[in-house]
Amino acid sequence: xxxxxxxxxxxxxxxxxxxxxxxxxxxxxxxxxxxxxxxxxxxxxxxxxxxxxxxxxxxxxxxxxxxxxxxxxxxxxxxxxxxxxxxxxxxxxxxxxxxxxxxxxxxxxxxxxxxxxxxxxxxxxxxxxxxxxxxxxxxxxxxxxxxxxxxxxxxxxxxxxxxxxxxxxxxxxxxxxxxxxxxxxxxxxxxxxxxxxxxxxxxxxxxxxxxxxxxxxxxxxxxxxxxxxxxxxxxxxxxxxxxxxxxxxxxxxxxxxxxxxxxxx
Amino acid sequence: xxxxxxxxxxxxxxxxxxxxxxxxxxxxxxxxxxxxxxxxxxxxxxxxxxxxxxxxxxxxxxxxxxxxxxxxxxxxxxxxxxxxxxxxxxxxxxxxxxxxxxxxxxxxxxxxxxxxxxxxxxxxxxxxxxxxxxxxxxxxxxxxxxxxxxxxxxxxxxxxxxxxxxxxxxxxxxxxxxxxxxxxxxxxxxxxxxxxxxxxxxxxxxxxxxxxxxxxxxxxxxxxxxxxxxxxxxxxxxxxxxxxxxxxxxxxxxxxxxxxxxxxxxxxxxxxx
Numbered sequence: 001x002x003x004x005x006x007x008x009x010x011x012x013x014x015x016x017x018x019x020x021x022x023x024x025x026x027x028x029x030x031x032x033x034x035x036x037x038x039x040x041x042x043x044x045x046x047x048x049x050x051x052x053x054x055x056x057x058x059x060x061x062x063x064x065x066x067x068x069x070x071x072x073x074x075x076x077x078x079x080x081x082x083x084x085x086x087x088x089x090x091x092x093x094x095x096x097x098x099x100x101x102x103x104x105x106x107x108x109x110x111x112x113x114x115x116x117x118x119x120x121x122x123x124x125x126x127x128x129x130x131x132x133x134x135x136x137x138x139x140x141x142x143x144x145x146x147x148x149x150x151x152x153x154x155x156x157x158x159x160x161x162x163x164x165x166x167x168x169x170x171x172x173x174x175x176x177x178x179x180x181x182x183x184x185x186x187x188x189x190x191x192x193x194x195x196x197x198x199x200x201x202x203x204x205x206x207x208x209x210x211x212x213x214x215x216x217x218x219x220x221x222x223x224x225x226x227x228x229x230x231x232x233x234x235x236x237x238x239x240x241x242x243x244x245x246x247x248x249x250x251x252x253x254x255x256x257x258x259x260x261x262x263x264x265x
Numbered sequence: 266x267x268x269x270x271x272x273x274x275x276x277x278x279x280x281x282x283x284x285x286x287x288x289x290x291x292x293x294x295x296x297x298x299x300x301x302x303x304x305x306x307x308x309x310x311x312x313x314x315x316x317x318x319x320x321x322x323x324x325x326x327x328x329x330x331x332x333x334x335x336x337x338x339x340x341x342x343x344x345x346x347x348x349x350x351x352x353x354x355x356x357x358x359x360x361x362x363x364x365x366x367x368x369x370x371x372x373x374x375x376x377x378x379x380x381x382x383x384x385x386x387x388x389x390x391x392x393x394x395x396x397x398x399x400x401x402x403x404x405x406x407x408x409x410x411x412x413x414x415x416x417x418x419x420x421x422x423x424x425x426x427x428x429x430x431x432x433x434x435x436x437x438x439x440x441x442x443x444x445x446x447x448x449x450x451x452x453x454x455x456x457x458x459x460x461x462x463x464x465x466x467x468x469x470x471x472x473x474x475x476x477x478x479x480x481x482x483x484x485x486x487x488x489x490x491x492x493x494x495x496x497x498x499x500x501x502x503x504x505x506x507x508x509x510x511x512x513x514x515x516x517x518x519x520x521x522x523x524x525x526x527x528x529x530x531x532x533x534x535x536x537x538x
Contacts, residue, residue: 065386068384071380072383097380225386
């Protein structure tokens with residue numbers, strides 16, 4: 001079976017005999033091992049969070065931001081190849097800008113994500129390019145409320161109440177399902193996002209990470225995409241650590257003492 | 266008689282020969298440029314709907330600026346709720362007079378700048394000094410294309426070092442700074458009054474905020490009295506350096522006016538006993 005892909009995975013826009021496009025699938029593989037990113041749709045807005053793996057101790061803390069802004073009211077976080085993500089975001093900015101210059105009003109999320117979907121899909125159709133190695137979570141607020149979407153390397157996009165991608169996506173999805181979406185408040189969602197990122201990072205404990213959280217909320221940020229204020233971020237981190245300790249305690253109480261000595265932070 | 270209206274009032278063909286139709290079909294297109302289409306292309310030759318003066322004065326801890334809410338179409342009051350002082354980011358405001366469609370174009374340019382600045386989600390990098398330089402470039406570029414944006418602009422706010430910026434930019438791309446600034450009619454009516462209070466930077470350093478606001482309010486009153494294209498509702502912007510705040514008060518009314526018959530107003534015309 002493994003030999004089936006042979007020869008059909010060397011180029012974009014070529015189907016294998018059983019109807020698969022291997023380059024697109026490999027692009028998804030690039031996402032699967034990247035730092036986890038999540039997006040939460042709340043009752044008053046959107047929260048985006050990402051686990052930023054620290055590749056080198058020499059990197060300046062807090063300087064290399066990963067969450068980006070497409071327009072005032074639209075934020076993006078992605079897992080995968082960062083340069084691909086940057087290119088994707090630049091396109092989003094161009095789309096939002098040209099929409100605004102034509103219609104003199106901010107671009108709606110539905111329209112934006114559809115244009116971005118086309119853009120990503122086009123990179124699966126030509127021999128001269130390769131698909132985007134990212135899953136991008138795009139969230140924002142427009143006239144019709146808050147929206148959360150995730151675009152995959154194939155160009156497909158779905159609307160979500162809670163989206164997760166990257167290495168810890170399975171555990172993150174399980175945790176997101178437990179939340180009361182989309183009735184959670186943004187403030188609570190920030191804490192839960194911190195907790196989820198902290199939780200899914202435990203499988204990847206040998207590497208340090210930096211937590212990045214942004215939000216877009218009618219009440220909290222006046223509909224503008226911003227990083228959460230430092231005090232809220234610290235509060236969320238504290239909550240995440242407390243929850244993790246609580247979980248470890250109950251784990252060790254129930255007999256599994258394998259990780260009882262790991263809550264030194 | 267020839268009943269074709271086209272021939273009415275023309276020199277009689279019998280006496281003067283055939284009428285030269287090129288006179289009626291003259292266009293202002295530069296014929297030396299053959300790539301030009303025959304369709305006439307005209308640049309802005311005059312503003313259409315206009316906003317009148319913007320005035321500003323420096324005081325010991327900031328700047329006070331005002332502009333009324335009117336958009337005139339010739340002498341017609343076309344718009345009476347026009348906001349001509351707009352904030353750009355949290356470090357600057359611009360007051361724009363002149364053509365209103367060009368003002369709206371500038372508003373959009375500045376909004377794009379603001380969005381681009383917001384891509385950096387941590388710092389606000391767009392300061393008033395950048396803004397005035399940018400606007401000067403835009404205005405100069407357009408005047409060099411013989412197609413100016415028909416505006417005079419006052420930029421006020423803070424620069425990179427949180428120092429005050431107060432600049433005037435006009436449709437020619439000329440920029441200058443002074444502790445008292447005005448555009449349009451305000452240059453004739455308000456500047457002398459403003460300079461009575463503040464002639465130099467040293468005078469500005471002595472003027473209190475309350476005095477500055479009173480001076481600006483008095484000037485808006487005089488402008489409403491004597492500028493026929495002005496309105497008694499205006500926006501008042503107060504910039505305070507010590508608190509680094511920029512506040513825009515909207516729909517301020519001109520107060521304490523006297524519309525008595527001129528003869529009974531003291532100080533008008535011949536001094537009265």
